[in-house]
Amino acid sequence: MASSTPEASNLPGMGASVNPDGGITFRVWAPTCDQVYVAGNFTNPQWNEGKIALAREEKNSEYWSIFVKEAKVGDHYKFVISRKDQPDLWKLDPYCRQVTGRINLNDNSPRENECVIINPKLFQWDKKKFDMPLWNELIIYEMHLGTFIDNGDIARRFLDAISKLDYLVELGINAIEIMPCTEFETNTSMGYNPSLLFAIENHYGEEGSVQQFVNEANRRGIAVIFDVVYNHLGPDDLSECFWRFDGSYKDNYGGIYFYQDERAQTAFGATRPDYGRPEVRQILRDNAMMWLHEYHGDGLRLDSTVNIRRSEQGDLPDGWQLMQWINKDKQPNRFTIAEDLQDNEWITKKVEDGGAGFSAQWDCGFYNIIRSAVVSNEDQSRSMSSISDALNKRYNNDAFQRIIYSESHDEVTEQMG
Incomplete structure (x- = not known):
């Protein structure tokens, strides 16, 4: 099926892109290897024996691609x-949008977890445009899908959560922040250990269920904010994809997607992405x-932005530029939140003024001061001046550049030990 000399698409x-006229383009970044193949159930013979060679691209030889006419949506x-x-x-595709999860093939096959080709453009959204609540009126509910609802079927979390959206409306919230869901x-995690960036966690449902959840939330006037993790990856399950992806690495580090020196080190291992690589x-x-x-x-909501913009060795200017790029490219009506927790006003300054460009940032100081006042048994232990400062605090003289909260997943985890 494949020609002896492959041609780049x-x-x-990136990844597996659906051509409207049929067929799939496969493209991947693998700068140091000798050859890249794609193997799947669309080749003849299937998988390893029929794997198809990708071609190095002329414009950028670090990328490989091929157009496969026989491949289609649903193939692995x-x-x-x-x-x-x-x-x-x-390797799993770094851009893959869905994986099968573990498949017991009983033959020591490297295919035990496979990528699935999907077409994200198939979902039919409501034609009526959703008007997000005003930012200064947002009441955000932080949702962990794994514990928000339990019907005994752990593979339908997004769809099952739709059944409780009316309850959230009655509760008085108008925004949901979904904790990391890739x-x-x-099967159970808070989500801050992502092994893939684009593929929805299998036990939360397939891709279409996410769009359906967002659509139903918007119908009820609820905005949906996604929590993402860019300060580290894993550290678990990374060998299936990102870790030493194209086989190259230095010392004990993780290869092309990670810093190859001490800057890689995080609280979760040496898994900080190399923001210096375009x-x-x-x-x-x-x-x-x-x-x-x-x-x-x-x-x-970007998790731990302080660990994107600096490491133990010092500032990471490329990490700062990444955050600026994201905030510059988002639509003006999209809301971005930084969990920086350093009282740094530059986080919410405009990009054109040199800031990171976030709409708001978490303020854990509010929680600490207010909770201390509430739980204290004695009036003399309460500081009214501290409470006043917590209520009147500003970033860049704007009260709405901070997200205040009475509890979050961090506090719950700490209280549970």
């Missing part, structure tokens, strides 16, 4: 990275735009 898109695939100095690496290790900034920016454009998200 002239169609756009993986990339095969070939190097002369090591065995072939079977693939992570095990290709790494690109995939993170593309991910942010996916939530806002394809999923019609009304906003983003």
Whole structure:
């Protein structure tokens, strides 16, 4: 089926992109390997024996691509990275939008977790445009899908959560912040250990269920904000995709997607993305735009932005530029929140003024002061001046550049030990 000399695809898109006239373009960044193949159930013979070689692209030789006419939506695939100095690496697509989860093939096959080709443009959104509540009127409900609803079927979380949207309306909220919902290790997690960036966690449902949830929330006047993690990846399950993706690495570090020195080190291991590489900034920016454009998200909350803009070794200017890029490219009516927790006004200054450009940032100081006053048994232990300061605090002389809260997942986790 494949020609002896593959030709790079002239169609756009990363990962597996659906051509409206049929067929799929596969494209991947793998700068140091000798050859990249795509294997799937659309080849003849299937998978390894029929794998198809991708071609290096002329404009940028670090990218590989191929157009496969026989591939279609619903097919399964993986990339095969070939190097002369090591065995072939079977890798999930960094841009893949859905995975099968573990498949027990009983043959020691590297295919035990496969990418699924999907078309995110098939969902039929309501024609009526959703008007997001005014930012200074947002009342945000932080939602962990894994515990928000339990019907005994852990693979339908997004769809099942729709049944409780009316309850949230009665509660008085007008925005939901979905805690990270892309693939992570095990079936239960808060989501801050992403192993993939674009694929929805299997136990939360398939891709279409996310759009349906957003659509139903918007119908009820509820905005949806997606929580994303760009300060680190994993650290678990990374070997299936990002970790040493094309086989190259330095010392004990993780290869092309991660810093190859001490800047990689985070509280979760040496898994900080290398913001200095344009290709790494690109995939993170593309991910942010996916939530806002394809999923019609009304906003983003970026986890631990302080660890995007600096490491133990000092500032990371490329991380700052990444955040500016995301905030510059989002639509004007989209709301972005930084969890920085450093009282840094530059986080919410405009990009054109040198700031990171976020709409608002979390203010944990409010929680600490107000909670201390509420739980204290003695009046003399309460500081009214501290309460006044907490209520009147501003960033850049704007009261609405901060998100105040009485509780969040961090406090709940701390209280539970």
